Amino acid sequence: MTGNDLNIDRFAMASALVERAQSHKEWIGDDHGDRYEEALVSGAIPEEMQIVIKEIFDHLRAALDYCAQEVWRHFSGNPQGAKVYFPIAKKGTRENEFLSIMNRLMPGVARASSPAYEAFKSFQAFADQDNSWLPELATVVNQTKHFHLQVASIPQRSIVFAHNGNGVSLMSFAEGHAPSRGTAPWMMIKATQSEIERGGTFDVAFLQLTDIQMELRLFLHEAISGVSRVIEECRKLVT
Known part of the structure; x- marks a missing residue:
């Protein structure tokens, strides 16, 4: 030194x-x-x-x-x-x-x-x-x-929209499709607004670091x- x-x-x-x-x-x-x-x-x-x-x-x-x-x-x-x-x-x-x-x-x-x-x-x-x-x-x-x-990829992840008894929209990832850690990422949902309002399972895209998921x-x-x-x-x- x-x-x-x-x-x-x-x-x-x-x-x-x-x-x-x-x-x-x-x-x-x-x-x-x-x-x-x-x-x-x-x-x-x-x-x-x-x-x-x-x-x-x-x-x-x-x-x-x-x-x-x-x-x-x-x-x-x-x-x-x-x-x-x-x-x-x-x-x-x-x-x-x-x-x-x-x-x-x-x-x-x-x-x-x-x-x-x-x-x-x-x-x-x-x-x-x-x-x-x-x-x-x-x-x-x-x-x-x-x-x-x-550095990043665009993975397809299935996300489920549903509604509770009060009409509130609920969002969750299908089993095995959630990010490895943290809450829902900033993402693009591949569905129209009317499709989301009806509920169902949709593909989403977000930027992911492939080596650490x-x-x-x-x-x-x-x-x-x-x-x-x-x-x-x-x-x-x-x-």
Whole structure:
């Protein structure tokens, strides 16, 4: 690590990357007339949107690594020249397996600071299912690096409209057709208004990240919010 490295405000750089990711998310949009809707209507994902999504993922992953590097520098800094990355436990990893992951990617930190170890452990999916975005982000970043990621697709999903005794419309996904997590996505229902009012089962379309089976807008919200929280918590560790 050089003298110039010591002067880098990695948390500021991480925050700037998250701001850039948020700006890209807003470019995609989630309202009528936005690029999200244009992709639904056309049935195709523009190349430019694929590039923007790749940039969002790369920015968020880099922001996490900046946090890990700053925490490592504060509590350990050894061995010099170590390749430090944010530790991410794959889905299915047990809590007692995490220490070895952190020791490999942030050497010396767990031994030097129990609060730092507990904080990084709390970010993992095994600690809270709301952190599922973290291993999913690792999945899409790794796929993107190898150019195997189909950023989004237009899956056909069956949705059921019905009416209760008071005439209120009820909407639900047919069995096996709901998104893997979250509520109903921002989607296009392939039916006329009169068909919907009568009720029935219809096809819908929404943008989905194929490698993690998540609707695009929801995942971006989870990941951007999650990385922002990580930056805040890591900053607290070193101040």
